[in-house]
Amino acid sequence: MNLTLKIWRQAGPTTKGEMVTYPVTEISEDMSFLEMLDVLNEQLNARGEEPIAFDSDCREGICGMCGLMISGKAHGPEVTTTCQLHMRSFSDGDEITVEPWRADAFPVIKDLVVDRSSFDRIIQAGGFISANTGSAPEAHSVPVPKDKADRAFMAAACIGCGACVAACPNASGMLFMGAKITHLGELPQGQPERDARVVNMVSQHDHEGFGGCTNIGECSSACPKEIPLDVINQLNKDLRGALMRGE
Amino acid sequence: MTTTSTTPDSPLPGLVHGLYAEGEPIRDTKAPTGPIDRRWNTRKFEASLVNPANRRKLSVIIVGTGLAGGAAAATLGEAGYNVKSFCYQDSPRRAHSIAAQGGINAAKNYKEDGDSVYRLFYDTVKGGDYRSRESNVYRLAEVSTNIIDQCVAQGVPFAREYGGLLDNRSFGGVQVSRTFYARGQTGQQLLIGAYQALERQVAAGTVEMFNRHEMLEVVVVDGKARGIIARDLVTGEIETHLADAVVLASGGYGNVFYLSTNAMGSNVTATWRAHRKGAYFGNPCYTQIHPTCIPVAGEHQSKLTLMSESLRNDGRIWVPKNAADCEKDPREIPEEDRDYYLERIYPSFGNLVPRDIASRQAKNVCDEGRGVGPKVGDFRRGVYLDFTDALKRMSAEAVAEKYGNLLDMYQRITGENPYEVPMRIYPAVHYTMGGLWVDYDLQSSIPGLFVTGEANFSDHGANRLGASALMQGLADGYFVLPHTIRDYLAKGPFDKLDESHEAVAEARASVDARVAKLLSINGDRSVDSFHKELGNIMWEYCGMERSEEGLRKAIDLIRGLRDEFWRNVKVLGAADTLNQSLEKAGRVADFLELGELMCIDALHRRESCGGHFRAESQTEDGEALRHDDEFAYVAAWEWGGQDGAPVLHKEDLVYEFVELKQRSYK
Ligand SMILES: Cc1cc2nc3c(=O)[nH]c(=O)nc-3n(C[C@H](O)[C@H](O)[C@H](O)COP(=O)(O)OP(=O)(O)OC[C@H]3O[C@@H](n4cnc5c(N)ncnc54)[C@H](O)[C@@H]3O)c2cc1C
Ligand code: SF4
Ligand code: FES
Numbered sequence: 001m002n003l004t005l006k007i008w009r010q011a012g013p014t015t016k017g018e019m020v021t022y023p024v025t026e027i028s029e030d031m032s033f034l035e036m037l038d039v040l041n042e043q044l045n046a047r048g049e050e051p052i053a054f055d056s057d058c059r060e061g062i063c064g065m066c067g068l069m070i071s072g073k074a075h076g077p078e079v080t081t082t083c084q085l086h087m088r089s090f091s092d093g094d095e096i097t098v099e100p101w102r103a104d105a106f107p108v109i110k111d112l113v114v115d116r117s118s119f120d121r122i123i124q125a126g127g128f129i130s131a132n133t134g135s136a137p138e139a140h141s142v143p144v145p146k147d148k149a150d151r152a153f154m155a156a157a158c159i160g161c162g163a164c165v166a167a168c169p170n171a172s173g174m175l176f177m178g179a180k181i182t183h184l185g186e187l188p189q190g191q192p193e194r195d196a197r198v199v200n201m202v203s204q205h206d207h208e209g210f211g212g213c214t215n216i217g218e219c220s221s222a223c224p225k226e227i228p229l230d231v232i233n234q235l236n237k238d239l240r241g242a243l244m245r246g247e
Numbered sequence: 248m249t250t251t252s253t254t255p256d257s258p259l260p261g262l263v264h265g266l267y268a269e270g271e272p273i274r275d276t277k278a279p280t281g282p283i284d285r286r287w288n289t290r291k292f293e294a295s296l297v298n299p300a301n302r303r304k305l306s307v308i309i310v311g312t313g314l315a316g317g318a319a320a321a322t323l324g325e326a327g328y329n330v331k332s333f334c335y336q337d338s339p340r341r342a343h344s345i346a347a348q349g350g351i352n353a354a355k356n357y358k359e360d361g362d363s364v365y366r367l368f369y370d371t372v373k374g375g376d377y378r379s380r381e382s383n384v385y386r387l388a389e390v391s392t393n394i395i396d397q398c399v400a401q402g403v404p405f406a407r408e409y410g411g412l413l414d415n416r417s418f419g420g421v422q423v424s425r426t427f428y429a430r431g432q433t434g435q436q437l438l439i440g441a442y443q444a445l446e447r448q449v450a451a452g453t454v455e456m457f458n459r460h461e462m463l464e465v466v467v468v469d470g471k472a473r474g475i476i477a478r479d480l481v482t483g484e485i486e487t488h489l490a491d492a493v494v495l496a497s498g499g500y501g502n503v504f505y506l507s508t509n510a511m512g513s514n515v516t517a518t519w520r521a522h523r524k525g526a527y528f529g530n531p532c533y534t535q536i537h538p539t540c541i542p543v544a545g546e547h548q549s550k551l552t553l554m555s556e557s558l559r560n561d562g563r564i565w566v567p568k569n570a571a572d573c574e575k576d577p578r579e580i581p582e583e584d585r586d587y588y589l590e591r592i593y594p595s596f597g598n599l600v601p602r603d604i605a606s607r608q609a610k611n612v613c614d615e616g617r618g619v620g621p622k623v624g625d626f627r628r629g630v631y632l633d634f635t636d637a638l639k640r641m642s643a644e645a646v647a648e649k650y651g652n653l654l655d656m657y658q659r660i661t662g663e664n665p666y667e668v669p670m671r672i673y674p675a676v677h678y679t680m681g682g683l684w685v686d687y688d689l690q691s692s693i694p695g696l697f698v699t700g701e702a703n704f705s706d707h708g709a710n711r712l713g714a715s716a717l718m719q720g721l722a723d724g725y726f727v728l729p730h731t732i733r734d735y736l737a738k739g740p741f742d743k744l745d746e747s748h749e750a751v752a753e754a755r756a757s758v759d760a761r762v763a764k765l766l767s768i769n770g771d772r773s774v775d776s777f778h779k780e781l782g783n784i785m786w787e788y789c790g791m792e793r794s795e796e797g798l799r800k801a802i803d804l805i806r807g808l809r810d811e812f813w814r815n816v817k818v819l820g821a822a823d824t825l826n827q828s829l830e831k832a833g834r835v836a837d838f839l840e841l842g843e844l845m846c847i848d849a850l851h852r853r854e855s856c857g858g859h860f861r862a863e864s865q866t867e868d869g870e871a872l873r874h875d876d877e878f879a880y881v882a883a884w885e886w887g888g889q890d891g892a893p894v895l896h897k898e899d900l901v902y903e904f905v906e907l908k909q910r911s912y913k
Binding site: 011030031032034035042050051063064086088109110135137139142144156157183184187 | 411
């Protein structure tokens with residue numbers, strides 16, 4: 001198929017960017033979206049134009065490194081990651097816009113590449129269970145009810161891609177954070193630090209410049225791992241409780 | 248300058264096979280002797296301690312934040328050392344360990360099915376086709392149980408039974424259930440556990456994290472590893488980082504084949520640069536080819552996707568009996584015209600033969616012209632993995648419950664519905680057992696340079712069993728390295744160094760020169776085109792089946808390609824910004840050197856063993872034939888210099904506990 005791509009080009013963090021139009025031809029529907037960009041980059045390179053910078057690593061939907069706004073949708077039209085989106089989701093003649101995640105907390109580095117280290121700093125603030133190596137008790141000493149284990153697992157499936165932030169009109173990181181609060185909060189091992197965790201993470205989130213949640217739900221619809229909105233309810237409940245208990 | 252790297256056309260005189268020299272044998276001097284179940288305790292006891300008050304003064308650089316590096320950084324940080332951690336991705340959480348699906352082994356014996364540390368040890372030595380070190384493997388089995396405890400304490404959500412206890416499954420043809428798992432996302436969950444422990448230390452100030460940094464050189468001063476040269480991938484700045492010890496946990500080099508199940512950025516640069524500075528490379532030709540991957544769809548393919556081999560438990564593998572049927576709709580090919588070749592050749596194991604055998608037989612039937620799916624080059628490279636019988640036997644719901652996420656992934660990538668049409672699979676490069684040579688302490692042949700996880704050669708011999716790489720990464724990172732490195736650090740802090748030291752400045756200058764050279768060639772061909780061509784050569788001649796003739800041809804082709812690379816590669820953009828072409832170019836340059844060494848190693852090992860089949864070494868009925876009398880050793884290769892030839896050092900493998908046997912699956 002033949003397509004018209006409009007792609008955000010920006011030379012560096014402080015330079016001004018713009019949309020540039022690139023026609024591409026003979027795209028096979030078996031290609032992934034990123035392979036289609038690879039083909040374009042090979043053509044640009046051959047013409048002596050600098051290839052378009054974009055992030056990806058595993059290309060199998062699990063590392064969370066890829067992430068593009070494709071025609072206004074985070075990760076494009078399907079519920080999946082950008083790297084797992086295939087060209088059969090598009091039709092001949094389509095015009096597709098490709099932009100980076102847009103959020104104050106995710107500044108653009110170059111072209112389609114953004115800086116998501118604010119997510120790491122939210123985890124640093126409390127997204128862990130303190131268990132020094134070697135100090136762990138025998139694994140079977142604390143059984144975990146299956147329903148709790150399953151819910152923890154569901155929330156732990158978050159890949160930290162940032163699509164939830166990019167999709168949210170407020171650029172809020174609440175779905176990402178709620179997923180971590182729920183994952184660790186469902187487990188007996190996560191209880192001792194539960195109050196401090198939510199308070200510290202939320203405070204870091206706000207400090208990084210993410211917006212607040214106004215229950216729009218775009219985050220969950222864009223999430224490639226289908227993290228449900230109720231993790232945000234869990235977060236809010238935990239936060240209220242922790243504040244009441246004077247954390 | 249260390250840029251161009253052509254080897255002379257005429258072989259140097261006195262070389263074995265005209266390709267390499269043979270040096271002194273080496274051996275591991277760190278493993279204690281005596282009963283195997285006491286060796287690790289003895290070593291831990293004998294290793295010197297470092298007073299807690301002194302730890303802050305001792306600095307360690309760790310390259311890599313996968314299971315092996317992330318776990319080590321967290322643990323050394325908790326112990327109070329001064330740690331600097333590096334990864335090329337934008338966050339340590341994205342290391343390629345995240346992609347592991349199936350599970351992690353541990354000898355917990357929760358199923359009371361006869362498992363034990365000794366059995367895990369035995370299975371792993373046998374699975375490695377008797378080419379690994381007994382002491383190391385025993386230790387791996389021994390600490391495996393601690394890993395599960397540690398991960399559960401961190402909140403890793405392993406699968407559980409209704410009673411709340413941990414569930415196990417049997418994996419990779421093993422007869423006991425010792426594999427712990429978190430649906431198809433075990434690697435992700437284990438890595439997030441290590442990542443969170445690491446970020447906790449970043450917050451505590453014991454670990455300093457350098458994301459989007461790529462190590463490009465190791466600094467060796469007075470024979471000791473004392474730091475690295477890294478490029479900040481965002482600003483392009485070349486930075487010098489000095490420390491008392493360096494750990495490489497940089498993962499495997501499967502991307503030398505261009506197409507593999509590894510992440511796009513997986514590379515050999517960290518270990519290859521160390522190799523060039525004196526670290527021996529162990530068994531470089533030992534690669535694992537995984538039988539159940541989604542086949543190549545076309546020339547544009549950028550990577551391959553693995554599907555868990557658990558699919559072989561219920562799926563049946565076949566190709567048409569007649570090449571003429573290969574283009575037909577598989578549903579229209581009657582039963583009598585199908586060749587369920589694994590069931591036919593190996594009636595007792597059938598579709599569950601080990602990975603190496605399943606892979607090679609798939610290649611054989613495709614070479615015969617009976618492959619299915621699109622033609623890539625001259626052949627169709629695919630075989631059917633058919634769930635029709637399973638769907639009849641188990642119902643679609645039951646199949647979906649067990650394999651739903653895999654079947655969905657298949658559909659997303661291929662656009663075909665596996666509930667209706669048989670899936671197509673083909674083997675792909677998946678793991679590299681080879682890596683930098685290390686002793687029992689995980690120290691390389693450069694003092695102060697330690698190597699952990701997939702980056703070292705150590706525990707899997709010539710073939711890796713499923714669910715054992717995650718075990719090794721976490722064993723090395725949490726429980727082994729933190730003990731062995733202290734024995735080395737106890738001798739420090741070493742002389743203060745600064746960036747003006749001759750050896751440091753030289754390392755840095757060589758990186759600057761290489762970057763400048765890559766950007767100045769301005770030839771006609773893209774980096775990817777060289778990488779693809781190298782991958783084709785490696786896959787054709789140094790993949791599943793190897794022969795002397797093919798390997799010699801490959802070596803010539805690689806030398807020619809490398810020569811062309813340094814004359815004709817085209818890398819645009821500047822050194823002082825994010826430049827992904829430049830990153831790739833550096834990696835491919837190193838693959839072009841590694842590829843040759845892999846072929847030389849493969850050529851010298853005239854036996855079929857583990858993951859690799861040597862055409863000249865087979866039984867009458869075409870099965871792999873090992874030669875323990877000649878080849879029961881580790882091949883540790885020393886860099887022979889830019890225009891020299893590599894030097895082979897043999898480490899004899901001594902089996903005191905496990906008896907060597909030929910594997911048979913007939
Ligand atoms: C698809 C897939 C499925 C698998 N499934 C299983 C399974 O079910 N069970 C199992 O046991 N094993 C499995 N394996 C194997 C296992 O996942 C890996 O062997 C293991 O995770 C490797 O861990 P590591 O820590 O050694 O390296 P990695 O996780 O690969 O980490 C490498 C790290 O090094 C960094 N790095 C690399 N080079 C540089 C450089 N030059 N400069 C700076 N940083 C650098 C990277 O940024 C990264 O942080 C699987 C592998 C794949 C590919
Ligand atoms: S919650 Fe979903 S969209 Fe947000 S970071 Fe996690 S996986 Fe990505
Ligand atoms: S590249 Fe890893 S999730 Fe897309």
